[in-house]
Amino acid sequence: MLIDISYFTKGSRHILNASTAEMPGQNSISVNEAIIGYIDEYQESFLCEMLGFSLGADVNLYLLELDSDATKEHNEQYDEICDKIKYMFADYVFFHILRDCQTQSTTSGLVLLKSANEYVSPINRQVSTWNTMVKRNEVFQAWCKTNLCPIPNIEVSTNMLTPINNLNL
Numbered sequence: 640m641l642i643d644i645s646y647f648t649k650g651s652r653h654i655l656n657a658s659t660a661e662m663p664g665q666n667s668i669s670v671n672e673a674i675i676g677y678i679d680e681y682q683e684s685f686l687c688e689m690l691g692f693s694l695g696a697d698v699n700l701y702l703l704e705l706d707s708d709a710t711k712e713h714n715e716q717y718d719e720i721c722d723k724i725k726y727m728f729a730d731y732v733f734f735h736i737l738r739d740c741q742t743q744s745t746t747s748g749l750v751l752l753k754s755a756n757e758y759v760s761p762i763n764r765q766v767s768t769w770n771t772m773v774k775r776n777e778v779f780q781a782w783c784k785t786n787l788c789p790i791p792n793i794e795v796s797t798n799m800l801t802p803i804n805n806l807n808l
Contacts, residue, residue, distance in 0.1 A: 640675075640678055640682065640702060640706060640726050641678070641680070641685075641686070641724070641725060641767055642678060642728055642732070643659075643678075644657055644658070644659050644671050644674055644727050645659050646725070646729035647674055647729070647732075647733065648796075650727065651767075651768070651771075652729055652730070652768070653669070654670060654736070656669075656670040657670050657671060657674060657771055658670075658671065658690075658790055665734055673736075674732070674736070677692045677732045677735055677736055679791050681728075681731060681732055681735060682699060682702070683695065683696065683699040685722075685728050685731050685797075686698050686699050687699075687780070688795070688796040688798060688799050689724055689727070689776070689793075689796070689799060690720065690793055691793060691794055692767070692793075692794075694790065697717075698717050698721065699713060700722065701717050701749070702721070703708065703794075707727055715789070716731075716789040716790050719789050720789070720790060720793075723779055724779060725784065726774045726775060727772050727776055727779065727799075729742075730768050730769070730772035730775070731772055733768050734738055734765055734768045734772070736768050737761040737764055737765045737768065738761070738765060739763065740761055750757055752807075762805050763805060766804060766805055767805075768801045769802070769803050770803065773799070773800055773801065773802050776795055776799045776800055777800060778797065780793075780795040780800065783795070
C-alpha cells in the first residue's frame with residue numbers, strides 16, 4: 640500500500656480510534672479496517688489521476704507486489720515518486736472518508752449514524768482537505784517538470800489540480 644494507518648492517527652487527518660498499536664482495542668480494529676478499505680479502494684484511481692493511466696497502473700501493481708512478496712526488488716524510481724505523493728493520497732482518502740462519515744448503507748437504504756457526540760457537517764473539512772491536497776499536487780506537478788523527477792512526462796490530471804468550495808462550484 641502507498642500509505643498506512645499512521646497517516647490518520649494525528650494532525651489534521653486524525654480519525655478517532657485509528658491506532659498503530661500492536662494490540663489495538665476493538666474500536667480501533669474496526670476503524671483501522673475501514674481506513675484500510677478506503678486505501679485499497681482508492682489507491683489505483685489516485686495513482687492513475689496523479690501519474691497517468693499507464694504509469695499509475697504500473698505503480699499500483701508494483702505496490703501490490705511489494706505487499707505480497709517481501710523479497711520483491713525495489714524500483715528506486717517508483718519509490719521516489721511514491722514518497723512524493725503519500726501525503727496527497729492520505730488527503731485524498733481522508734476527503735472520501737469525510738464524504739461518507741455520517742451515513743451507513745443497509746439493505747433498506749442509508750441510515751444516519753448516531754453517537755453520544757453531536758455531528759456537524761463535514762463539508763468545511765472536506766473543502767480544506769481537498770484544497771490542501773491540490774496545493775501539494777501543484778508542487779508535485781512542478782517537480783515532475785524538472786530534471787529531478789526520475790520519470791519523464793508525468794501529467795497530473797486537471798481534476799487533481801482544481802480547488803473546490805463549500806458550494807461545490
